[in-house]
Amino acid sequence: MQSHQILKEHIAKTIALTDDQFDYFFSHFKSQSFKKGQVILAAGDTVEREYFVLDGCLKSFYINDDQKMFILQFAMPTWWTSDYNALYSGVKATINIDCVTNAEVLYISNSDREKLCKEIHEVEHFFRWRTNRGYVASQKRLLSFMNNDAKHRYEELLAQYPALYNMVPKHLIAAYLGVSRETLSRLYNP
């Protein structure tokens, strides 16, 4: 499916734009291809873009003071990702984003998104609900960290992203859950 059509179907779930409005909206996006393992955004970078995944899988992650990696989010097709703290406030990135698989994305600049939101009320509605859903996903992620039942968190993860099990190496699923590789093995192979 063409990127134009994927984005069109994605936003049509939330708002109704005319074809002309959508073409105008779409004209502000650019596409980019990445190879498995390629870095899209590194801690310390200036962040000016947010990414809409067309194909493949990205991960956003944090490296703590003990050099341990924590995965914040896997971004699958039709998910949006960036370091939003850095994107919105202009500070340097604190998280990293790279490619779990080869990936195709669309990206839009912060200033173009703001311009479109101002020009087209429906687009502002779309991005409000996009962020509302992101906020709720982030709260759920926080609650899953607070709930110390790794088996429950593992089942929740697979319910939320059914495609993940085959797409993502097990050591990354363990890093997402905050458990060791060995604990994870016991969970999916009891």
Place this chain on the structure above:
Amino acid sequence: MQSHQILKEHIAKTIALTDDQFDYFFSHFKSQSFKKGQVILAAGDTVEREYFVLDGCLKSFYINDDQKMFILQFAMPTWWTSDYNALYSGVKATINIDCVTNAEVLYISNSDREKLCKEIHEVEHFFRWRTNRGYVASQKRLLSFMNNDAKHRYEELLAQYPALYNMVPKHLIAAYLGVSRETLSRLYNP
């Protein structure tokens, strides 16, 4: 200061409404007073309102399977709070909100907020940015959980909410940081 003025100054930081527009916006809010310790929202409740704090301090918290309490957020004056997952999707609440101190709030229903966002483009802009900031705060909270340096997290918390130190009992600050009361004592009394 009157609740009308507090909300007006709060939203004026993000959008410009005429006096008539603001009065119309404000007419959709109701005020409510709560006593210290009073429950505003309990896990299992149906959620139809979001709250804007005028005075005092609320906390939103989660009780895990081991009956351990985790504090998601302290809500101080001009902060918004609710169980947004429940509010937006109609599922039952999974978190609780109660009062750390006596508190005065304004609340608005989910349907009135959506109506106002549709009627006034600027209001939709306000709520998009309100949620953008909430999303970023939630991501920072998640990162603070992933960073195992309790001293750093404690300093971050006091920088984010300077009024908290005198307003909130120490055992609640410990529950927010995910450390024991004894560990917290060592942090603020080294």
